[in-house]
Amino acid sequence: MKSDKKPDVCVVGLGYIGLPTAAIVARSGCRVQGVDVTQGVVDTINRGEIHIEEVDLDGLVHAVVKRGLLSASLTVAAADVFVIAVPTPFGPNHEPDISYVLSAARSVAPVLKPGDVVILESTSPVGTTEQIRDLIAEARPDLRVPGLTRETPDVSIAYCPERVLPGRILHELTENDRSIGGITPRCARKALAFYKLFVRGTCVATDARSAEMTKLVENAYRDVNIAFANELSIISDKMGLDVWEVIRLANRHPRVNILSPGPGVGGHCIAVDPWFIVASAPQESPLIRTARGVNDGKIHHVIAKADALITAHPDARVACLGLAFKANIDDFRESPARLVAATLARKYGSRISIVEPFAAELPREFSGTGAIPIDLDEALEDCDILVVLVDHDIFKVVPLAERAGKIVYDTRGIWPDQHKAGAADSAAEGLRLVG
């Protein structure tokens, strides 16, 4: 990467991470080529449009494509910096699948030239960046690669994970601090110089393995802490306690900060990444593995509780509020809310209605169940039981008067005042079920 001119950049993988990154790098004045294996994605971006939902991304992509700074392609061409942001799912036994990463690295290797920088952004098990290095060394014996030569390497290879929150990606891509791990300190410095072009947060240089582990640890930390809250909710339920009240009071302790329980943990990060640690150190990670089990188990606890409530009220109409894996987004991947609602829909059919303001239509597993999508007003007018599965803002602001007389199972604790409302059926297991 020459220091006197902005580098040409190639971003491989144009999804939730790659496309916003490509657009922001292009906005900083670099010429960016985006690469994806999906023709539809490439065509959409070249029209100046987007194929994913993210706040303000459409306008930015439109602008940088129009200015000729961003274009998309199915094949990798020469550049100065390569950023790999492809999926890293897990396999049937929760083992990390880095085949997309290796395939992306294989597509980059042939076009590398001395001075280039290769950066992996995909969440990856420890050692993946070194595997990329080994792959490049094998594919390009003409290049000196870092860590395998005593001389100055021809290329630099580094790892830099993402920490963005969906819905705030453009903001967080530039404002968040970054851990930038090089195969060697020189690699880290080269990668850091690239991120300085568009990141305002602090960029901290480290080694590749530490940076890989840092990303996994961040999400395992969240998972373990959510598991504690979820376990408390199940214990409190058994003991007839309101977990939200218990947590509210406990958090008044100056050094206690318990997170919020919910119907389980979803999405493609927190519910996935801890397994990458478990796969690397299975004997040494009982806490992280157990947390995964607790959070997955919470989904079944919620299904069982909702099921019992619906069975106890055979004439009641039921609205499930929310399908997304977290509040105020349209991402339904690995969503516990979606699993709970679909399970109830399969069992109770047309008695179940779904309110999801962020979905244009119900996911395919609902077809044939008889469950229908309705809006929030219809749910409040027509349904007797409300099962709160997602804490969307639009649900939070429903006034008590409009929930009065309803039987509520609030898995997110959004309506702490519900106990003040009279339920239509005083024989209900509880006017406001929590836990």
Ligand SMILES: NC(=O)c1ccc[n+]([C@@H]2O[C@H](COP(=O)([O-])OP(=O)(O)OC[C@H]3O[C@@H](n4cnc5c(N)ncnc54)[C@H](O)[C@@H]3O)[C@@H](O)[C@H]2O)c1
């Ligand atoms: N989405 C997030 O909020 C988030 C946050 C932090 C980290 N991450 C991590 O970032 C990585 C990417 O996640 P994402 O959400 O952007 O995934 P995504 O599924 O939205 O996008 C990945 C894109 O890569 C493309 N692709 C797959 N193989 C390819 C290849 N060999 N060459 C070119 N393109 C290829 C796919 O077609 C897809 O468009 C993952 O490792 C994920 O764990 C995601």
